[in-house]
Amino acid sequence: MNSVFVYCEIEGTTVADVSIELLTKGRKLANTLGVQLECICAGSGLEGVEKQVMKYGVDKVHVFDAEGLFPYTSNPHTALVVNLFKEEEPQICLMGATVIGRDLGPRVSSALFSGLTADCTELEIGDFEMTVGKGADGKPMKKHYEDQLLQIRPAFGGNIVATIVNPEHRPQMATVRSGVMKAEVLDENYKGEVIRHDVAKYVPETEYVVKVIDRHVEAAKNNLKGAPIIVAGGYGMGSKENFDMLFDLAKVIHAEVGASRAAVDAGFCAHDLQIGQTGVTVRPKVYIACGISGAIQHVAGMKESGIIISINNDENAPINAIADYIINGTVEEVVPKLIKYYKKNSK
Amino acid sequence: MKIVVLAKQVPDTRNVGPDAMTPEGTVNRAALPAVFNPEDLNALEQALRLKEQFPGSTISVVTMGLPKSAEVIREALYRGADAGYVVTDRCLGGADTLATSYTLSQAIRKIGDFDIILGGRQAIDGDTAQVGPQIAEKLGLTQVTYAEEILSVDPENKKIVIKRHIDGGVETVEAPLPLVVTVNGSAAPCRPRNAKRVMKYKNATAAAERTPATAEKYAALIAKKPFLDITQWGAADIDADPAQIGKAGSPTNVKAVQNIVFKAKDSRTMTSSDADVEGLIIELLNEKIIG
Numbered sequence: 001m002n003s004v005f006v007y008c009e010i011e012g013t014t015v016a017d018v019s020i021e022l023l024t025k026g027r028k029l030a031n032t033l034g035v036q037l038e039c040i041c042a043g044s045g046l047e048g049v050e051k052q053v054m055k056y057g058v059d060k061v062h063v064f065d066a067e068g069l070f071p072y073t074s075n076p077h078t079a080l081v082v083n084l085f086k087e088e089e090p091q092i093c094l095m096g097a098t099v100i101g102r103d104l105g106p107r108v109s110s111a112l113f114s115g116l117t118a119d120c121t122e123l124e125i126g127d128f129e130m131t132v133g134k135g136a137d138g139k140p141m142k143k144h145y146e147d148q149l150l151q152i153r154p155a156f157g158g159n160i161v162a163t164i165v166n167p168e169h170r171p172q173m174a175t176v177r178s179g180v181m182k183a184e185v186l187d188e189n190y191k192g193e194v195i196r197h198d199v200a201k202y203v204p205e206t207e208y209v210v211k212v213i214d215r216h217v218e219a220a221k222n223n224l225k226g227a228p229i230i231v232a233g234g235y236g237m238g239s240k241e242n243f244d245m246l247f248d249l250a251k252v253i254h255a256e257v258g259a260s261r262a263a264v265d266a267g268f269c270a271h272d273l274q275i276g277q278t279g280v281t282v283r284p285k286v287y288i289a290c291g292i293s294g295a296i297q298h299v300a301g302m303k304e305s306g307i308i309i310s311i312n313n314d315e316n317a318p319i320n321a322i323a324d325y326i327i328n329g330t331v332e333e334v335v336p337k338l339i340k341y342y343k344k345n346s347k
Numbered sequence: 348m349k350i351v352v353l354a355k356q357v358p359d360t361r362n363v364g365p366d367a368m369t370p371e372g373t374v375n376r377a378a379l380p381a382v383f384n385p386e387d388l389n390a391l392e393q394a395l396r397l398k399e400q401f402p403g404s405t406i407s408v409v410t411m412g413l414p415k416s417a418e419v420i421r422e423a424l425y426r427g428a429d430a431g432y433v434v435t436d437r438c439l440g441g442a443d444t445l446a447t448s449y450t451l452s453q454a455i456r457k458i459g460d461f462d463i464i465l466g467g468r469q470a471i472d473g474d475t476a477q478v479g480p481q482i483a484e485k486l487g488l489t490q491v492t493y494a495e496e497i498l499s500v501d502p503e504n505k506k507i508v509i510k511r512h513i514d515g516g517v518e519t520v521e522a523p524l525p526l527v528v529t530v531n532g533s534a535a536p537c538r539p540r541n542a543k544r545v546m547k548y549k550n551a552t553a554a555a556e557r558t559p560a561t562a563e564k565y566a567a568l569i570a571k572k573p574f575l576d577i578t579q580w581g582a583a584d585i586d587a588d589p590a591q592i593g594k595a596g597s598p599t600n601v602k603a604v605q606n607i608v609f610k611a612k613d614s615r616t617m618t619s620s621d622a623d624v625e626g627l628i629i630e631l632l633n634e635k636i637i638g
Contacts, residue, residue: 071518074480074490099514103492106480110445115598118475128602150602155473161605169598209489210522213508217516229637253637271533278474286637307636309627320614325627329619341625346638 018096115166179281236291294319353466386467414555446596448481
């Protein structure tokens with residue numbers, strides 16, 4: 001009854017990392033609520049897909065296996081999720097804040113008239129009171145809500161953090177970026193149920209309207225998510241030429257290069273280097289922030305770093321408040337010195 | 348072809364200055380300039396290219412917002428759009444993405460005849476990317492999100508081929524017309540204003556922008572040139588269900604807003620001198636933090 005659902009994204013026949021991370025989060029939410037965790041796996045050739053997900057604590061795996069469900073297109077996946085949800089009436093549905101999740105989530109929420117919060121950085125269960133209009137006496141009327149999903153996300157260019165709730169509509173839907181939640185195997189031998197659905201009952205033939213005629217997926221060019229050391233540049237790098245110094249530093253100290261959104265928007269580097277709420281979330285041992293002021297959206301993607309070193313000529317830069325080491329100086333001056341003294345002392 | 352472009356006027360959150368937040372921790376909207384949502388401009392460019400390719404096409408731009416959001420309509424007219432619609436009404440305030448998409452879908456229904464609806468992938472004040480797909484769902488259309496380029500259109504057979512981004516790659520899809528397409532910021536940038544069109548449309552206004560002092564002047568202009576009257580619709584004009592607009596039509600509620608103050612850590616501050624930088628490197632190496 002009123003389970004927590006995770007929509008599992010599938011590339012080929014492999015469940016995406018982000019979906020696995022959400023299964024772990026979903027398991028915790030389901031435990032708090034005392035309900036079951038269920039997931040949807042939709043694609044082609046999915047025999048045995050449950051082996052990839054069950055161990056994260058899934059009680060029911062809903063498998064939709066049919067030609068035409070991979071590669072993903074909007075309408076068939078919307079139809080199967082919406083029709084399944086009409087039967088199952090979940091209270092929570094989590095999806096990756098990926099191209100697929102951000103294509104599917106809004107369509108499902110529109111069809112079910114349920115609230116959807118994009119790019120959450122934290123999800124919790126909680127109680128609260130909210131004003132729901134005015135009473136007969138003209139005074140605000142409060143209503144108490146229990147066991148609600150609190151959807152927490154930075155908003156407004158990262159200047160505020162908002163907690164979003166949708167108390168009157170189900171399911172409560174949220175998307176979360178890859179790397180924000182942590183995947184943990186619950187039990188290698190976890191016993192859940194596998195339900196193989198008749199796809200035609202959920203997806204009318206007329207829904208297969210978009211044809212994928214060509215498709216190229218490349219493995220990620222960088223290894224930001226797994227890197228032990230990250231050198232990241234912000235708008236304060238000043239130019240593409242200056243930003244390129246970070247690649248030199250990274251090469252010397254065996255690090256990966258990342259960037260803030262401002263640096264990406266300014267054209268200093270490629271989009272896939274972006275760290276933060278709308279980019280990659282990282283947890284390196286060492287994070288060297290070069291000319292990054294530290295908007296909340298950026299910090300949301302790197303605050304779990306072990307040691308944070310901030311190089312900034314603005315001593316009041318917000319990022320300095322979470323830094324372990326602060327170097328007051330310009331990046332032009334400090335970055336070459338880091339390279340020089342690392343080479344000198346690392347023998 | 349009949350093309351609809353969705354545009355939003357947004358506070359420019361890309362260049363947030365120190366005065367963007369009030370001391371109470373709320374957003375100081377007055378300190379942020381209002382701009383044409385950047386990815387909506389990418390969408391407009393795709394529309395303008397279709398119009399060039401299919402002479403006789405028309406581009407209608409739709410926006411929902413405060414009366415001053417008519418500014419984005421004028422901007423689109425300067426760059427080549429043919430008509431604009433401002434949906435503005437007090438009862439539309441407090442809308443989340445679902446109520447917004449319902450309202451815009453009602454406006455699009457009223458415009459009626461269309462082959463393609465284009466919009467930016469997302470707006471920079473919310474970054475949700477939800478309104479495009481929700482409009483598609485409400486109008487019973489399919490969608491192509493994260494579009495990079497429209498490669499070809501076959502109006503006769505009602506087919507469109509689009510290159511789009513996916514996670515870690517690109518794909519090319521063929522979809523039926525009509526549909527909703529949302530365009531990425533990495534798509535071709537929008538062409539600049541055209542000087543002749545600026546002259547033609549600089550006095551174009553929506554009724555809500557006109558004050559008692561200027562009403563007479565604009566009425567005289569519109570009498571001569573009807574295209575200077577930007578169509579303005581309220582909730583009643585688009586036959587909107589009161590339960591689906593504004594706050595009532597919004598399942599999501601903002602429970603709390605917090606201005607984030609980072610907790611200060613124990614930190615060491617140093618200068619950029621050679622001695623300080625070398626000292627730090629030696630310390631990090633000795634403690635096996637790097638190296």
